Amino acid sequence: MAEHVKRLQDMDPLFTRIALIASFALILLMLWTIPSPKPQPYRPKKIREVKVDVVDQTEVIQEPTEPQVVQKPKQVVEAEEDEEVDEEATIADTDLDLDQQAVDTEIPPPDAFIPYSNAPVVVSKPPPEYPELARKAGLEGRVFVKAWIDINGDVKKVVLMKGVSEALDKAAVEAAYRAKFKPAENNGVPVAVWFGFTYNFTLR
Numbered sequence: 001m002a003e004h005v006k007r008l009q010d011m012d013p014l015f016t017r018i019a020l021i022a023s024f025a026l027i028l029l030m031l032w033t034i035p036s037p038k039p040q041p042y043r044p045k046k047i048r049e050v051k052v053d054v055v056d057q058t059e060v061i062q063e064p065t066e067p068q069v070v071q072k073p074k075q076v077v078e079a080e081e082d083e084e085v086d087e088e089a090t091i092a093d094t095d096l097d098l099d100q101q102a103v104d105t106e107i108p109p110p111d112a113f114i115p116y117s118n119a120p121v122v123v124s125k126p127p128p129e130y131p132e133l134a135r136k137a138g139l140e141g142r143v144f145v146k147a148w149i150d151i152n153g154d155v156k157k158v159v160l161m162k163g164v165s166e167a168l169d170k171a172a173v174e175a176a177y178r179a180k181f182k183p184a185e186n187n188g189v190p191v192a193v194w195f196g197f198t199y200n201f202t203l204r
Contacts (some may be wrong), residue, residue, distance in 0.1 A: 023154050034078045045204050049128075052183045056115050069131050075146050090102055095200045098109075105155065107148050108155055108163075109112040109195050110146045112194070114191065114193045114194070116191050117185060117187055118161070118185040118186075119184055119193075120149050120153070120181040120182060120183060120184045120193065121181060121182040122180075122182075122197075123153065123180040123181055123182055124180040125179045125180075126195075127175065127176055127199075128172050128175035128190055128201070129171055129174075129175075130171070130201060131168065131170075133167055134165060134167040135153060138203060139167070139168060140164075140202050140203055141165070141168060141201055141202050142164070142165055142199070142200050142201070143160070143162070143163050143168055143169055143172035143201070144160075144161045144163075144196065144198045145159065145160055145161060145173060145176050145196065145197065145198070145199070146159045146160040146194050146196045147159075147170055147176050147177075147179065147194070147195055147196075147197070148192065148193075148194055149183060149194075149195050150189040150192045151183050151186065151192050152183060153180055153183045154180070155176060155177050155178075155179055155180075155181070158173045158176040160172075161175060164201065168201050171201075172199040172200075175199060179197075181195070189197075
């Protein structure tokens, strides 16, 4: 058998070419039939969901404090028929006068708005004393003041609004405190208000 087999170099070159072409074609066919690998996208590991239950805030319960001791009210004891009742042990008389009008204790600022239907009326307005130093210095002028007049018509506070000199201003304020008015009224009810007026200082 070995004698009939020819060596490769003794074979026909045409046959060799055909064999090489066939081998090359077979290789191409194999490469064509083998599927090409497809890249797979990266997928992260599945995260396990954790369920969180929301718990309402617990109410803080304070320990009860010790109850306060409440004194038992005294019972009223009726006097017997023959027993005399001490008049001094009865309720004492009070000095409360129900007919007395309330007096304003709080004075608002001079620029406060206070409604009234009738303005105060001057009852008496004593003139100020002309200071001797101001007279010798020849000081003259008009001093404007504002007075807080209560529901009784009395001047409770005086504020200097526009002055001339320290001496004349002081004399005007002192005179304003001595003035007397019929109080202002709002729908027939006396009200306390600020009221402005002037004092003229002139040398004759």
